[in-house]
Amino acid sequence: MKNLIQSVLILISVLIAAKGAEEVIYAQVGERVILKPPAVDKYKYMYWRFGSPQGIQLAWRNYLSGNGIDKENKFAWSGSSLVISNIEQNNFGTYYCVTSDPPSDNLAAKQVKLVKLNVTNPSSPLLPGESLSLACSVEDSQGDQKPNIYWQTPNGQKIKNILVKHVTSQHNGKWTCVVKNGENEKHTQISVKVLGELLCMHKYHYSSFPLYLDLSPAFSSTQYTSNSSRITIPCSFAPDITWEHFKAKDIQEVYWQFSPKIPSGVISGGPQRLFTLSLQDSMKWNVNQHTDLKTQDPKKGDLSLTRKLGKEEDRGDYECIMKFKGGKILNRTVRVEVLQIISSPRPELISGQPLNLTCSTGNQLPSDVQLKWSPPKQSSLSPPIPDPHPAKLTIPQVHTGDEGEWECTLWQGSKQLTSAVITLKIEPKLSVWMLVIICSAAVVVILILILIFIFYRRRQRKMRHLRHRLCQCKNPKPKGFYRT
Numbered sequence: 001m002k003n004l005i006q007s008v009l010i011l012i013s014v015l016i017a018a019k020g021a022e023e024v025i026y027a028q029v030g031e032r033v034i035l036k037p038p039a040v041d042k043y044k045y046m047y048w049r050f051g052s053p054q055g056i057q058l059a060w061r062n063y064l065s066g067n068g069i070d071k072e073n074k075f076a077w078s079g080s081s082l083v084i085s086n087i088e089q090n091n092f093g094t095y096y097c098v099t100s101d102p103p104s105d106n107l108a109a110k111q112v113k114l115v116k117l118n119v120t121n122p123s124s125p126l127l128p129g130e131s132l133s134l135a136c137s138v139e140d141s142q143g144d145q146k147p148n149i150y151w152q153t154p155n156g157q158k159i160k161n162i163l164v165k166h167v168t169s170q171h172n173g174k175w176t177c178v179v180k181n182g183e184n185e186k187h188t189q190i191s192v193k194v195l196g197e198l199l200c201m202h203k204y205h206y207s208s209f210p211l212y213l214d215l216s217p218a219f220s221s222t223q224y225t226s227n228s229s230r231i232t233i234p235c236s237f238a239p240d241i242t243w244e245h246f247k248a249k250d251i252q253e254v255y256w257q258f259s260p261k262i263p264s265g266v267i268s269g270g271p272q273r274l275f276t277l278s279l280q281d282s283m284k285w286n287v288n289q290h291t292d293l294k295t296q297d298p299k300k301g302d303l304s305l306t307r308k309l310g311k312e313e314d315r316g317d318y319e320c321i322m323k324f325k326g327g328k329i330l331n332r333t334v335r336v337e338v339l340q341i342i343s344s345p346r347p348e349l350i351s352g353q354p355l356n357l358t359c360s361t362g363n364q365l366p367s368d369v370q371l372k373w374s375p376p377k378q379s380s381l382s383p384p385i386p387d388p389h390p391a392k393l394t395i396p397q398v399h400t401g402d403e404g405e406w407e408c409t410l411w412q413g414s415k416q417l418t419s420a421v422i423t424l425k426i427e428p429k430l431s432v433w434m435l436v437i438i439c440s441a442a443v444v445v446i447l448i449l450i451l452i453f454i455f456y457r458r459r460q461r462k463m464r465h466l467r468h469r470l471c472q473c474k475n476p477k478p479k480g481f482y483r484t
Contacts, residue, residue, distance in 0.1 A: 025114050035081060082095070082097070134175060225337075247279075381395060
């Protein structure tokens with residue numbers, strides 16, 4: 001009886017000690033967790049048990065480095081910590097780490113509660129316009145203090161419940177479920193895929209960040225190019241998205257169409273389909289309209305169009321379109337603007353002539369886009385070009401120092417968008433070549449006159465010689481008729 005009472009008292013002391021050292025760990029099925037032992041200086045024996053301090057023994061070890069482990073239930077030692085791999089439903093519950101130091105039977109215990117965390121994840125990627133529902137909860141904590149649960153969106157916002165009736169591509173990315181209980185925090189990330197995400201170079205030739213396909217009406221971005229710069233019309237989807245995701249949403253058609261920029265007053269013939277993608281195993285582009293724009297490898301998710309240099313006829317709107325069963329459409333429009341330098345009267349001039357240079361895309365530039373001129377170093381442009389640089393430069397009289405490459409560049413902050421170049425040729429008023437030409441012309445004229453004079457003199461001599469022969473007859477006959 002005395003031994004029984006002593007055992008009960010020891011058990012009660014262990015439970016009280018364990019309750020004071022309770023730790024809560026939240027985990028999902030299939031995860032891996034590490035249960036840490038209590039902080040004790042010395043112990044001779046350590047036991048990990050499940051359910052109660054005297055419950056199912058999972059692992060033990062002693063000061064002689066002896067140990068045992070229940071490997072059938074996926075338990076393992078990591079130092080003095082207990083590792084549970086690939087958690088199953090029956091692994092959730094309360095674990096006890098009991099340490100003892102015989103012969104005094106001084107016991108220390110730590111209670112670790114493994115609580116199931118339930119996080120729902122969309123079963124498949126979403127199209128813009130579909131609904132998104134996410135849930136994050138823990139199983140009944142049986143009277144313990146309930147944790148604070150909230151979500152963090154991909155852009156860092158904190159919200160409680162997730163029910164989005166119409167998703168957009170802004171919902172694409174990593175969502176984090178945060179379970180907070182005192183100082184204990186559990187972060188669980190899930191990935192929400194919205195198939196509208198495109199990786200495009202937004203507006204500016206040298207900068208790129210994500211843009212998005214979305215339902216109509218299509219958003220428009222601007223791409224600048226020139227006959228001195230490469231043209232890239234971007235359209236591609238994120239690396240973690242594959243064509244299988246699109247096919248799962250019953251994609252029907254993928255194509256590019258182009259609406260050229262036409263002068264005002266001219267009736268447009270409507271958009272022209274340039275390329276149509278074969279969605280079969282070949283995944284090749286079929287050409288619908290003759291163009292020298294080059295397609296990329298669609299198997300890698302790159303639907304962009306490129307060419308080494310831009311052309312004036314590239315101006316217009318390019319639309320990348322994906323059509324799905326049920327009439328859903330994902331599309332984005334890329335507006336192409338072509339920067340040009342126009343010389344008036346012409347690029348070939350004579351020193352002293354006036355010159356007007358105009359740099360323009362044909363449309364007004366956005367307020368955050370600046371234009372800068374770069375004349376040849378030896379240029380006579382005076383006074384210096386004012387800031388901001390004007391679109392039109394006027395030089396009353398050009399000089400030979402103005403000859404060379406004149407560059408007009410578009411900038412957005414510190415980023416260069418595109419540039420155009422024109423080469424001027426300036427001849428001096430009386431150049432060496434002009435002197436050579438004038439002298440050569442004079443020599444030719446003199447030679448022609450000399451030849452004419454010589455020909456005339458020779459003709460005169462010939463006529464005199466002929467007359468002299470006619471007058472030297474030995475027996476001249478009298479005039480009249482004679483009988484023969």
